[in-house]
Amino acid sequence: SQTIHQWPATLVQPVGSPLSLECTVEGTSNPNLYWYRQAAGRGLQLLFYSVGIGQISSEVPQNLSASRPQDRQFILSSKKLLLSDSGFYLCAWSVKGDRNEQFFGPGTRLTVL
Amino acid sequence: AQSVTQLGSHVSVSEGALVLLRCNYSSSVPPYLFWYVQYPNQGLQLLLKYTSAATLVKGINGFEAEFKKSETSFHLTKPSAHMSDAAEYFCAVSDLSPGTYKYIFGTGTRLKVLA
Numbered sequence: 001s002q003t004i005h006q007w008p009a010t011l012v013q014p015v016g017s018p019l020s021l022e023c024t025v026e027g028t029s030n031p032n033l034y035w036y037r038q039a040a041g042r043g044l045q046l047l048f049y050s051v052g053i054g055q056i057s058s059e060v061p062q063n064l065s066a067s068r069p070q071d072r073q074f075i076l077s078s079k080k081l082l083l084s085d086s087g088f089y090l091c092a093w094s095v096k097g098d099r100n101e102q103f104f105g106p107g108t109r110l111t112v113l
Numbered sequence: 114a115q116s117v118t119q120l121g122s123h124v125s126v127s128e129g130a131l132v133l134l135r136c137n138y139s140s141s142v143p144p145y146l147f148w149y150v151q152y153p154n155q156g157l158q159l160l161l162k163y164t165s166a167a168t169l170v171k172g173i174n175g176f177e178a179e180f181k182k183s184e185t186s187f188h189l190t191k192p193s194a195h196m197s198d199a200a201e202y203f204c205a206v207s208d209l210s211p212g213t214y215k216y217i218f219g220t221g222t223r224l225k226v227l228a
Binding site: 032034042043044046049051088090092094096099100101102103104105106107109 | 145147149154155156157158159162164203207214215216218219220221
Protein backbone atom coordinates (compact mmCIF):
# COMPACT_ATOMS: atom_id res chain seq x y z
CA SER A 1 0.00 0.00 0.00
CA GLN A 2 1.02 3.59 -0.50
CA THR A 3 2.00 5.95 2.28
CA ILE A 4 3.02 9.57 2.37
CA HIS A 5 5.28 11.09 4.99
CA GLN A 6 5.95 14.67 5.94
CA TRP A 7 8.47 16.06 8.36
CA PRO A 8 8.82 17.74 10.59
CA ALA A 9 5.32 17.64 12.06
CA THR A 10 5.72 21.02 13.72
CA LEU A 11 8.26 23.78 13.30
CA VAL A 12 8.79 27.16 14.91
CA GLN A 13 11.18 29.43 13.08
CA PRO A 14 12.25 33.07 13.41
CA VAL A 15 11.59 35.57 10.65
CA GLY A 16 14.41 35.61 8.14
CA SER A 17 15.51 32.02 8.77
CA PRO A 18 15.58 29.36 6.04
CA LEU A 19 13.04 26.58 5.64
CA SER A 20 13.09 23.05 4.36
CA LEU A 21 10.05 20.78 4.53
CA GLU A 22 10.23 17.29 3.14
CA CYS A 23 7.63 14.96 1.71
CA THR A 24 8.18 11.39 0.59
CA VAL A 25 5.84 8.83 -0.90
CA GLU A 26 6.22 5.08 -0.62
CA GLY A 27 4.62 2.27 -2.56
CA THR A 28 4.16 3.98 -5.90
CA SER A 29 6.29 5.33 -8.70
CA ASN A 30 6.15 8.41 -10.91
CA PRO A 31 3.40 10.14 -8.91
CA ASN A 32 2.18 13.68 -9.31
CA LEU A 33 3.16 15.64 -6.20
CA TYR A 34 1.61 18.74 -4.69
CA TRP A 35 2.30 21.30 -1.95
CA TYR A 36 -0.63 23.15 -0.38
CA ARG A 37 -0.84 25.72 2.38
CA GLN A 38 -3.68 26.38 4.80
CA ALA A 39 -3.52 29.69 6.58
CA ALA A 40 -5.55 30.05 9.77
CA GLY A 41 -9.26 30.08 8.98
CA ARG A 42 -8.72 29.82 5.25
CA GLY A 43 -9.02 27.12 2.66
CA LEU A 44 -6.40 25.23 0.72
CA GLN A 45 -4.00 27.11 -1.49
CA LEU A 46 -2.05 25.14 -4.08
CA LEU A 47 1.56 26.31 -4.01
CA PHE A 48 3.41 23.94 -6.33
CA TYR A 49 2.89 20.74 -8.23
CA SER A 50 5.22 18.39 -10.03
CA VAL A 51 4.62 15.76 -12.69
CA GLY A 52 8.18 14.44 -12.66
CA ILE A 53 11.74 14.79 -11.38
CA GLY A 54 12.92 18.36 -11.77
CA GLN A 55 9.56 19.50 -13.15
CA ILE A 56 7.97 22.11 -10.90
CA SER A 57 4.98 24.32 -11.60
CA SER A 58 4.41 27.31 -9.36
CA GLU A 59 0.88 28.46 -8.76
CA VAL A 60 1.38 31.58 -6.69
CA PRO A 61 4.33 34.00 -6.72
CA GLN A 62 5.77 33.98 -3.24
CA ASN A 63 8.67 33.55 -0.94
CA LEU A 64 8.80 29.79 -1.35
CA SER A 65 10.31 27.34 -3.81
CA ALA A 66 9.97 23.62 -4.42
CA SER A 67 12.22 20.92 -5.74
CA ARG A 68 11.86 17.28 -6.68
CA PRO A 69 15.29 15.71 -6.56
CA GLN A 70 13.98 12.13 -6.63
CA ASP A 71 10.88 10.49 -8.02
CA ARG A 72 9.09 10.25 -4.69
CA GLN A 73 10.61 13.18 -2.83
CA PHE A 74 9.23 16.69 -2.82
CA ILE A 75 10.85 19.52 -0.89
CA LEU A 76 9.48 22.95 0.00
CA SER A 77 12.05 25.62 0.78
CA SER A 78 12.56 29.23 1.61
CA LYS A 79 15.72 31.28 1.96
CA LYS A 80 14.16 33.83 4.34
CA LEU A 81 10.88 33.20 6.09
CA LEU A 82 8.22 35.88 6.49
CA LEU A 83 5.54 36.09 9.15
CA SER A 84 2.97 35.45 6.43
CA ASP A 85 4.55 32.06 5.72
CA SER A 86 3.00 30.67 8.90
CA GLY A 87 0.41 27.99 8.25
CA PHE A 88 -0.29 24.31 7.84
CA TYR A 89 1.57 22.79 4.90
CA LEU A 90 0.19 19.74 3.21
CA CYS A 91 1.84 17.48 0.69
CA ALA A 92 -0.26 15.28 -1.58
CA TRP A 93 0.25 12.76 -4.36
CA SER A 94 -1.85 11.28 -7.10
CA VAL A 95 -1.50 8.55 -9.68
CA LYS A 96 -0.78 9.77 -13.20
CA GLY A 97 -3.81 9.81 -15.35
CA ASP A 98 -7.03 11.61 -15.74
CA ARG A 99 -8.39 13.21 -12.59
CA ASN A 100 -7.38 10.65 -10.04
CA GLU A 101 -7.92 11.50 -6.43
CA GLN A 102 -5.17 13.07 -4.39
CA PHE A 103 -3.87 11.50 -1.20
CA PHE A 104 -2.68 13.82 1.53
CA GLY A 105 0.10 13.62 4.06
CA PRO A 106 -0.32 14.45 7.75
CA GLY A 107 0.90 18.03 7.34
CA THR A 108 3.50 20.32 8.91
CA ARG A 109 2.47 23.14 11.22
CA LEU A 110 4.86 26.08 10.64
CA THR A 111 4.89 29.06 12.96
CA VAL A 112 7.09 32.00 12.04
CA LEU A 113 7.82 34.37 14.92
CA ALA B 114 -12.71 27.73 -15.96
CA GLN B 115 -13.88 25.44 -13.22
CA SER B 116 -14.86 26.67 -9.78
CA VAL B 117 -16.39 25.38 -6.58
CA THR B 118 -18.57 27.18 -4.04
CA GLN B 119 -19.32 25.84 -0.60
CA LEU B 120 -22.25 27.59 1.02
CA GLY B 121 -21.85 28.06 4.74
CA SER B 122 -18.42 28.18 6.30
CA HIS B 123 -19.87 26.81 9.56
CA VAL B 124 -22.73 24.34 10.01
CA SER B 125 -24.07 23.07 13.33
CA VAL B 126 -26.31 20.03 13.73
CA SER B 127 -27.53 18.04 16.68
CA GLU B 128 -26.29 14.52 17.19
CA GLY B 129 -28.59 12.18 15.27
CA ALA B 130 -29.82 14.90 12.90
CA LEU B 131 -29.35 15.05 9.15
CA VAL B 132 -26.07 16.48 7.89
CA LEU B 133 -26.25 18.53 4.69
CA LEU B 134 -23.16 20.29 3.38
CA ARG B 135 -23.59 22.23 0.16
CA CYS B 136 -21.30 22.36 -2.83
CA ASN B 137 -21.98 23.97 -6.19
CA TYR B 138 -19.61 23.76 -9.10
CA SER B 139 -19.04 25.53 -12.35
CA SER B 140 -17.73 23.57 -15.29
CA SER B 141 -18.26 23.66 -19.03
CA VAL B 142 -17.90 19.88 -19.32
CA PRO B 143 -18.86 17.00 -17.02
CA PRO B 144 -16.65 17.38 -13.98
CA TYR B 145 -14.97 15.00 -11.60
CA LEU B 146 -15.96 15.99 -8.08
CA PHE B 147 -14.59 15.06 -4.68
CA TRP B 148 -15.39 15.49 -1.01
CA TYR B 149 -12.64 15.42 1.58
CA VAL B 150 -12.72 15.56 5.37
CA GLN B 151 -10.06 17.10 7.58
CA TYR B 152 -9.82 16.51 11.32
CA PRO B 153 -7.90 19.05 13.42
CA ASN B 154 -4.19 19.16 12.66
CA GLN B 155 -4.42 16.31 10.18
CA GLY B 156 -4.27 15.89 6.44
CA LEU B 157 -7.29 15.51 4.20
CA GLN B 158 -9.01 12.17 3.76
CA LEU B 159 -11.09 11.30 0.72
CA LEU B 160 -14.75 10.72 1.59
CA LEU B 161 -16.08 10.04 -1.89
CA LYS B 162 -15.74 10.96 -5.54
CA TYR B 163 -17.95 11.36 -8.57
CA THR B 164 -16.48 10.29 -11.88
CA SER B 165 -19.52 10.31 -14.18
CA ALA B 166 -20.81 6.86 -13.28
CA ALA B 167 -23.72 6.68 -10.81
CA THR B 168 -25.07 10.08 -9.77
CA LEU B 169 -25.53 8.95 -6.16
CA VAL B 170 -22.14 8.26 -4.69
CA LYS B 171 -21.63 6.46 -1.41
CA GLY B 172 -18.53 7.12 0.63
CA ILE B 173 -16.95 6.22 3.90
CA ASN B 174 -18.40 6.84 7.37
CA GLY B 175 -22.00 6.77 6.09
CA PHE B 176 -21.68 9.84 3.88
CA GLU B 177 -23.10 10.11 0.39
CA ALA B 178 -23.42 12.79 -2.26
CA GLU B 179 -25.68 13.24 -5.23
CA PHE B 180 -24.53 14.79 -8.49
CA LYS B 181 -27.26 17.00 -9.94
CA LYS B 182 -26.30 18.40 -13.30
CA SER B 183 -29.39 20.60 -13.57
CA GLU B 184 -28.51 22.30 -10.30
CA THR B 185 -24.71 22.09 -10.76
CA SER B 186 -24.57 20.71 -7.24
CA PHE B 187 -22.81 17.94 -5.38
CA HIS B 188 -24.14 18.20 -1.84
CA LEU B 189 -22.84 15.92 0.90
CA THR B 190 -25.32 14.24 3.25
CA LYS B 191 -25.43 11.84 6.15
CA PRO B 192 -28.74 10.70 7.67
CA SER B 193 -27.63 10.80 11.29
CA ALA B 194 -24.77 12.92 12.62
CA HIS B 195 -22.31 11.46 15.08
CA MET B 196 -20.02 13.40 17.38
CA SER B 197 -17.04 12.00 15.49
CA ASP B 198 -18.24 13.76 12.31
CA ALA B 199 -17.14 17.11 13.68
CA ALA B 200 -14.46 18.23 11.23
CA GLU B 201 -13.89 20.45 8.23
CA TYR B 202 -15.18 19.32 4.86
CA PHE B 203 -13.86 20.34 1.48
CA CYS B 204 -15.45 19.98 -1.92
CA ALA B 205 -13.14 19.92 -4.93
CA VAL B 206 -13.42 19.77 -8.72
CA SER B 207 -10.76 18.46 -11.04
CA ASP B 208 -9.16 21.10 -13.24
CA LEU B 209 -9.73 20.13 -16.85
CA SER B 210 -6.72 21.94 -18.26
CA PRO B 211 -4.65 19.35 -20.16
CA GLY B 212 -1.73 17.95 -18.22
CA THR B 213 -2.26 19.92 -15.05
CA TYR B 214 -3.80 17.26 -12.78
CA LYS B 215 -4.88 19.95 -10.35
CA TYR B 216 -7.88 20.31 -8.12
CA ILE B 217 -9.84 23.43 -7.33
CA PHE B 218 -10.93 23.35 -3.70
CA GLY B 219 -13.80 25.10 -2.03
CA THR B 220 -13.15 27.20 1.03
CA GLY B 221 -14.40 24.48 3.37
CA THR B 222 -17.30 23.98 5.77
CA ARG B 223 -16.66 23.38 9.43
CA LEU B 224 -19.20 20.97 10.87
CA LYS B 225 -20.05 21.15 14.55
CA VAL B 226 -22.11 18.37 16.14
CA LEU B 227 -24.05 19.30 19.26
CA ALA B 228 -24.75 16.74 21.98
